[in-house]
Amino acid sequence: MAQARISLPTAHQPRVMWEGYPRRSGVPGAACSRDPPKGVRMLRNSKLPTFDPQRKATQPPADAATERDGLQGTSSPWEIELAALTSEEASIEDGTATCVRCRIPNISGTDAEALSDNLLGMGAQSVVVQEHRPPGSVEQPIFDENPGSPDAPSNLWNSCEFVAYFGLEHDVPSTLGLALGACGLDDYDATALVVEPVANEQWVEQIKASYVPLRLSPRLCIVPEWSEPPQEPGVMNIMLQPGVAFGTGEHPTTRMCLLALEDFSGPGGHLQGASVMDYGAGSGVLALAALKLGAARAVGTDVDPLAVRSARRNAELNGYAEDAFCVLQCGQSLDDAEPVQQAKGNMYGDPPQFDIVCANILRGPLFELAPRLLSYAHPGSLLVLSGLLVDQVPEVMGAYAAHVSNVQVRSDGPW
Numbered sequence: 271m272a273q274a275r276i277s278l279p280t281a282h283q284p285r286v287m288w289e290g291y292p293r294r295s296g297v298p299g300a301a302c303s304r305d306p307p308k309g310v311r312m313l314r315n316s317k318l319p320t321f322d323p324q325r326k327a328t329q330p331p332a333d334a335a336t337e338r339d340g341l342q343g344t345s346s347p348w349e350i351e352l353a354a355l356t357s358e359e360a361s362i363e364d365g366t367a368t369c370v371r372c373r374i375p376n377i378s379g380t381d382a383e384a385l386s387d388n389l390l391g392m393g394a395q396s397v398v399v400q401e402h403r404p405p406g407s408v409e410q411p412i413f414d415e416n417p418g419s420p421d422a423p424s425n426l427w428n429s430c431e432f433v434a435y436f437g438l439e440h441d442v443p444s445t446l447g448l449a450l451g452a453c454g455l456d457d458y459d460a461t462a463l464v465v466e467p468v469a470n471e472q473w474v475e476q477i478k479a480s481y482v483p484l485r486l487s488p489r490l491c492i493v494p495e496w497s498e499p500p501q502e503p504g505v506m507n508i509m510l511q512p513g514v515a516f517g518t519g520e521h522p523t524t525r526m527c528l529l530a531l532e533d534f535s536g537p538g539g540h541l542q543g544a545s546v547m548d549y550g551a552g553s554g555v556l557a558l559a560a561l562k563l564g565a566a567r568a569v570g571t572d573v574d575p576l577a578v579r580s581a582r583r584n585a586e587l588n589g590y591a592e593d594a595f596c597v598l599q600c601g602q603s604l605d606d607a608e609p610v611q612q613a614k615g616n617m618y619g620d621p622p623q624f625d626i627v628c629a630n631i632l633r634g635p636l637f638e639l640a641p642r643l644l645s646y647a648h649p650g651s652l653l654v655l656s657g658l659l660v661d662q663v664p665e666v667m668g669a670y671a672a673h674v675s676n677v678q679v680r681s682d683g684p685w
Contacts, residue, residue, distance in 0.1 A: 271526040271656040271680045367467030369395060370436045372446065375462055376402045379426030381453055386432075388449035395435045401427040411684070438467070481512040484519045486528055490559060492519040495587055506562040508555060509587040511580060516552035517630075522682035523656040527630050528559050530654055530680070534626065535563035540652055544625035545618065547571075547610075547646050549600075550635070550657075554581030556628045557595055558588050565626070567593070569618065571600040571609050604642060623648045630656040633666055640669035659684050 386397040481494040492508045493499040499507035512518045534541040542564040548557040551570030581597040598609040610622035627646045
């Protein structure tokens with residue numbers, strides 16, 4: 271993370287496209303998130319795993335799939351091994367099943383990518399891939415700045431755990447047999463496969479269990495909306511609806527930004543009575559922290575409509591009306607209208623400018639969007655940039671060097 275004081279604003283704004291984010295959460299049924307659980311990558315998500323009783327039974331497109339892959343007339347041992355796991359028998363003790371989960375515990379990244387495409391083409395509701403890491407083994411780091419780009423190479427772990435979700439009426443055994451055969455995995459050990467029905471209630475409890483109050487410092491605590499906030503003198507509780515958008519305080523980049531904002535607070539601090547821009551706001555946690563620490567008002571922007579709704583919801587949870595925390599959707603290109611200037615009741619000038627500008631995004635957007643972020647600052651503003659790996663800092667700071675002074679760099683592990 272880098273922070274700097276602005277010495278001069280800049281005006282020219284070259285064309286740039288946002289790099290693709292947010293990432294998907296590793297929990298099916300959860301919405302978009304740019305900070306998924308460690309080691310989890312959602313490759314696709316066609317729809318949430320919900321059950322519609324009126325929906326007709328879904329069968330794999332056998333004709334198209336077998337013709338395409340040369341499987342016409344073949345059968346698969348998967349159909350025999352998994353015959354007992356038909357959807358009609360899907361039931362669980364603690365609730366009504368709403369989908370069927372299939373887990374392959376150990377598969378190569380290349381095979382996982384191919385299998386995900388085949389299963390989604392055959393009606394899987396969603397696919398999740400995470401690293402398969404036996405106890406005691408070292409994590410294989412994967413950094414993907416442009417997930418979902420058609421030009422991006424496959425960037426999965428050498429050994430993966432693969433999970434797919436299907437509707438209750440889906441013929442899972444037949445679909446698995448066809449998909450595995452199409453990927454050349456007919457000889458995969460069927461006994462290693464786990465297929466089980468899942469109740470919707472389990473998703474709710476799983477999400478709640480993964481988010482507990484997070485104490486960032488003696489003064490700052492991030493609290494999920496379903497948890498009881500700490501009642502301690504001097505503690506500022508930031509209430510969030512977690513799992514919907516990036517920014518729960520768990521990722522090092524978010525945590526460093528929050529602690530930097532805390533450093534700016536206090537009597538006579540730069541944050542007191544300040545206006546704040548949170549560019550790429552996600553959950554809005556940075557803007558909310560700034561307001562609780564003494565800022566007068568804040569604006570958050572994001573390209574993702576889910577993040578915009580999430581940040582607005584979190585503003586309500588913390589008691590901030592739109593005049594205190596305004597959340598806007600921005601376009602994916604600098605050719606799109608500048609969002610703050612177009613907003614009704616813009617009180618930030620033309621061009622809009624702020625006392626503190628935060629952007630916790632990625633290397634590509636930070637580099638390419640330097641003209642816009644700098645245009646939000648006036649001489650004497652503070653600029654907080656994050657979302658970088660340590661070795662990316664020199665390149666990104668090169669785009670800002672002519673306009674900033676007093677640069678400080680903080681790191682947390684590789685970030």
